[in-house]
Amino acid sequence: MKILIICHKLPYPPKEGGSMAMNMVIEGLINEGHDVKVFALETNKFKLSKDIPKEYKQKTKLETLYVNIGFDPLLAIRSFASNTSYHIRHFHKEEIFNRIEKVLNAETYDIIHFESIFLMSFLDRIKKLSKAKIVVRTHNVEHQIWSEIADSSSNILKRSYLKQVSNSLQKSEVEILNKADQIISISSEDTKKLKQLGVKTLIETIGFGIDVNAETDVSFSNLSIGFIGALNWIPNDEALKWFLESVWPKLSNKFPDLIIEIAGRECPKWLKNYRVQNLNVIGEVESSKDFILKHPIFIAPIKSGSGIKIKVLEALALGRLVICSSKAIEGIPAIHKKHLIIANTVSEYIDAIQFIIENPEKIQAITKNAQDLISQHFNPLKLSKKLSEIFHHLISE
Incomplete structure (x- = not known):
C-alpha cells in the first residue's frame, strides 16, 4: 500500500x-x-x-x-x-x-x-x-x-x-x-x-x-524529581508556573534535600531566570530517555489539554515513579497507587513524597505494575x- x-x-x-x-x-x-x-x-x-x-x-x-x-x-x-x-x-x-x-x-x-x-x-x-x-x-x-x-x-x-x-x-x-x-x-x-x-x-x-525497558533499575534512597516537555507549549508552561510557585516552596521546605530538574526545548525567559532552592533548569537535552533515567520521580502537573501525555508513558515505561495530575493520565488506564500517584494539590504532592520515603517496597511494586500496564496497552x-x-x-x- x-x-x-x-x-x-x-x-x-x-x-x-x-x-x-x-x-x-x-x-x-x-x-x-x-x-x-x-x-x-x-x-x-x-x-x-x-x-x-x-x-x-x-x-x-x-x-x-x-x-x-x-x-x-x-x-x-x-x-x-x-x-x-x-x-x-x-x-x-x-x-x-x-x-x-x-x-x-x-x-x-x-x-x-x-x-x-x-x-x-x-x-x-x-x-x-x-x-x-x-x-x-x-x-x-x-x-x-x-x-x-x-x-x-x-x-x-x-x-x-x-x-x-x-x-x-x-x-x-x-x-x-x-x-x-x-x-x-x-x-x-x-x-x-x-x-x-x-x-x-x-x-x-x-x-x-512504546517499548518497556525492563532493565531500568531505580533507587529511591536519594530522591530527585524530573520534568521534561516542550517548554513553549502553553499547558506545560502553565503547569510549571503553578508547580514552582505553589508546590515547590513547600516541598523543598519540608524535604530540603529534594532536587528538581527541568528539561525541554524552547525554554521561556521567565523559567531561565527563575531562582529557587534546588532547582536546575537545563533546557533542551539530547535524549529524553537519559534525562528521565537520571531521576527516580517524574512529575506531570498538567491542568489543561487533551490527547495522551507521551512523556508520562515514557517515564512509566522506564520504571520511574510518576506523580501527576488527573488531567495528565487521560487516555492511560492507570490507577492511583497501583501504577502511579495522582496529585492535584499542594498537600497531595507533599503526601506523595512522604509516601515514597516511607514505602520503598510499595513504590518498587508500583513502578513494576506501571511497566506491565504499558506492555499490555501500549x-x-x-x-x-x-x-x-x-x-x-x-x-x-
Whole structure:
C-alpha cells in the first residue's frame, strides 16, 4: 500500500511528544511493509536537523518545505474580526499547497494520512488531485486546550479573546474532520469528545506505542524529581508556573534535600531566570530517555489539554515513579497507587513524597505494575498492526 503522510512539523528527531507520536506511526507503517512517503514542514520552531540518518531519509522518502509560521498579529486581528480560526489560517499558505500538489502529481497513493488537522484546509483541492482515502490522526482535541486556558484566566479581556479563539477553532475542527474518510484518535477520551462535538466520520482509537525497558533499575534512597516537555507549549508552561510557585516552596521546605530538574526545548525567559532552592533548569537535552533515567520521580502537573501525555508513558515505561495530575493520565488506564500517584494539590504532592520515603517496597511494586500496564496497552507492534488493518479495510471499501 502506498501511503503519503503529511506532517505540520518535523517527525525527526523524535524528542518531544508530537514528533515521537508522528514517528511511531511512520516507523510502524514501514515495518508493516507499506510504501511510505513523508512530507513535513520545517519551521522556525522545528528546524531540519543535519543529523537525520541517511537510512531514515531513504526509508521515509522524507521531503520537507521551510515555512515561517511565527506569530502574525495582523492575521490574528483579521481572524478575530471574521470569527475564523487563526490556527487553521496560519498554515493556509499557497506555497504549502503547491508542494503537496507536486508530490501528488509525482505518485499515486492509496492513503493520504494527515498528522493533525492543521494542513487540511487544502482538503477540497487535494481531493481533486487524488482518489486516495483521507485519514487524519488527532493528537489532541485542538480547541479544548484554548478553552481550558481561557477558563483559567483571571483577565476578562484575555479570557474573552481566548474563548473566541477556541470557538472558531472548534468550528473548523469539526468541519475538517467530517471531510475525512477515517479518524485515528490518540485516546479514548478524545474519541468520546469528538463524537459529542458532532463529528460523524468513523473514529478508531490508537494510542502511542512504546517499548518497556525492563532493565531500568531505580533507587529511591536519594530522591530527585524530573520534568521534561516542550517548554513553549502553553499547558506545560502553565503547569510549571503553578508547580514552582505553589508546590515547590513547600516541598523543598519540608524535604530540603529534594532536587528538581527541568528539561525541554524552547525554554521561556521567565523559567531561565527563575531562582529557587534546588532547582536546575537545563533546557533542551539530547535524549529524553537519559534525562528521565537520571531521576527516580517524574512529575506531570498538567491542568489543561487533551490527547495522551507521551512523556508520562515514557517515564512509566522506564520504571520511574510518576506523580501527576488527573488531567495528565487521560487516555492511560492507570490507577492511583497501583501504577502511579495522582496529585492535584499542594498537600497531595507533599503526601506523595512522604509516601515514597516511607514505602520503598510499595513504590518498587508500583513502578513494576506501571511497566506491565504499558506492555499490555501500549505495545507498538500491536498498535501498528491495528493501524495497518484499518488502512487495508478502508481501501477495500
